[in-house]
Amino acid sequence: MELLDRYVQAVAHYLPAEQKQDIMRELRANLLDELESLGINASNQTDTVALTTFLQRQDHPQRIAQSYAPQYPLVASEDMGLYKTIVLKGLLVLFVYAVVTAGSYLINAQSVNAIAFLLVVLSSVWDNIGGMLIVITATFYLLGKSGYLAQWRYPSWSPETLPPANAQRISTSDGISDIMTSVFGLLLLWTPLWLNEEAYNSLILGIAPNMEHWRIILTIVMAGSLIAAIYRLTQTYWTRWSMGAYIAEYLIYIGVMLTLWSLPPLFVVNNPVATKLTPIIEQIFTHGWLVGAGIFVLITTSEVRKWRKL
Template identity: 55%
Template sequence: MELVDRYMQAVEYYLPKGKKGDISRELRANIMDEIEAKQNDKAKDLDITEVSALLKRQGHPQKVAQAYSPLSPLVASEDMPLYKSAMIKALIFLFCYAILTAGNYLFEEQSVNAFAYLFVALGSFLDNIGLVLIVVTTSFYFAGKNGYLNKWRYPKWSPESLPKANAQIISKSDSVSEIATSVFALMMFSTPIWMDPISYEKLILGFAPDMQAWRIILSVLVSYSLISAVYRINKRYWTRTSLAVYVAEYLVYIATMLYLWTQPALVVVHNPQASDLNRIIEGLFTYGWLFGVFIFTLITVSLIRKWFKL
C-alpha cells in the first residue's frame, strides 16, 4: 500500500543506519497485521481514509522511531549537576581569561581607560562563550555515552563532611567581580612600571608626589584581595574562619579609606594649568573616601550577620 510505504519511509528517515532494516521490517509487519485484522473484520479491503486513520494512530514517524531507537541525550539527567558545575567553572575561567585579555589590551594601547577595559573584557567573554558551551557539552556527551562520567558523577562523601544546616553560600558573582576590579586596580597602581614615559606623562590624573608610597600599599592590599577572590571561586560555603578573614579584609579597607580621608589628596591632576580641575578632583576624593566607607560598612555589617548565623 502506498500510504504504508510512505509512512515507513518517513519512519526510516529518523532511524540510525545500523537499525533501519530490523526495525523497519518489524514495524511494517505489525502495521500490515493490523490492517489485515481490520479487513477480516469488515470482510473487505480498507480504503485510503481508513488506512490513513490507522497510521495516524501509530503516531508521528519521528515519535515512532524514537520509541524503537531512543536517542542518547547530549547530557543525561543524572549528569546535569556535574554538567552545571563544570559549565560554571568553565565560564568563570573564560571570564578570568577575558580580564587578562583586557589587561593586555590596556598594556598594548598604553591606556587606563576603564570603559575600554570593560568593553574588551565583555567582548572577549561573549566571543568565546559559544565555543566553551560546545566544548563542554560535546565532552559530556561522549564521556557519558562511553560511561566515563560514572566515577565523577558523585564525589566521595560522608554525613560528617556535609555542610552544616545553616551554611552560607559563597557568591561566585562577587568573587568574579572582585577579580575584575582587582586586576584593573593593579593596572592603575602600576602604570609607571608598564606604561612608557611618554604615555605616562600624558595621563591627566596621577598619584600626588608625596603620596607615591601608597602605590605599593594599595597594590599589596589589592593583590591580597585578588588572591583571596581566586581562592574563594573553588569554595562553595563559608566557614567561620574564612568569613572572619573576609570581614577583616573589609575592615582594613575601611580603615585605609578613613586614613586617606584625613591626608592630602591621593590623586592630583598632572597638568599644572588645570588648577580648577585639581580642586574638583580633590573634592571628589574627599567625599569619595567617605562614600566608600559607607558602602564598605554596609557590606561588612551584612558579612558579620552571616558570621553569627554560622
C-alpha cells in the same frame, strides 16, 4: 504491506547511516510480530484498515528513531543548570575584561566620558560573546557524549558532606565584582608598566613621590583580595572560615582607608595643565577615604551578622 514499508522507511529517515539497515530490520520484525499477535496480516488487502489503525497507534517515526538510536543533544537537559551557570560566569568574565579594556582606554584618553566607556564595554562583550558560547557549548557536547558530565553531575557524596540547613550561598555576581575591582585597581596602580612613556607622562594624576611605598602595600592588599575572590568562585556555600576571611578583607581595607585619610595625599596632579584641579582632587580623596571606610564598616557589620548565623 506497503503501509508497513512506508512507516519503516519514514523511521529510517531519522536514523544514522551506519545503523539504519540493522534498525530497520529489527523494527520491521518487531512490528510484524505485534501484527501477528493481533491477527493482522500486513499483506492482506482486507486488513488495510486494521493495519492503518495499528500504525497510527505507534509513535511518530522520529520518536521511534530516537528510541532506537538516541542522538545526544548539544546540551542535555540534566546539564542545563550547569550550562547556564558557566555561561553566566563566562559573561561576567567577559564583562570584567571589557571594563578593564574600557578603563585602559579612558586612562590613555584621559577621558571621563561615560557614554564612550559604556560603548567600549558593550562592544568588547559583543565581539567575544559568540566565540565564548561556541566553546562552552562544544565542550558540553563532547564531554556529555563521552559520559564525563554524567560522572561529574552525580559525584560521590554522603549525608555528612551535605551543607548545613542554614547554609548561605556565595553570590557569583559579588565574586566577579570583587575580581573586577581588584583587577582594575591593580591596573591603575601599575600604569607605568603597561602605558607607554608618552601616555604615562601625560596622565593628570599619579602617586605622590613620598607615598610611592603605598603602591606596594596596595598591590599586596588587592592581590590578596583577587586570589580570595577567585577562590570563592569555586565554592558554593559560605563557611565560617571563608566568611571570616571575607570580613577580614573588609577590615584590612577599612584600616588602609583610615590610614590614607590621615596621611598626606596619595595622589597628586602631575600634568601642569591640570594644576588648577589640585585643591579639588585633594578634597575628593581626603573625604573619599573616610566615606569609603564608612561604607565598608556598614558592609562589614552586615557580613558579621551573616557570619554569626552560620
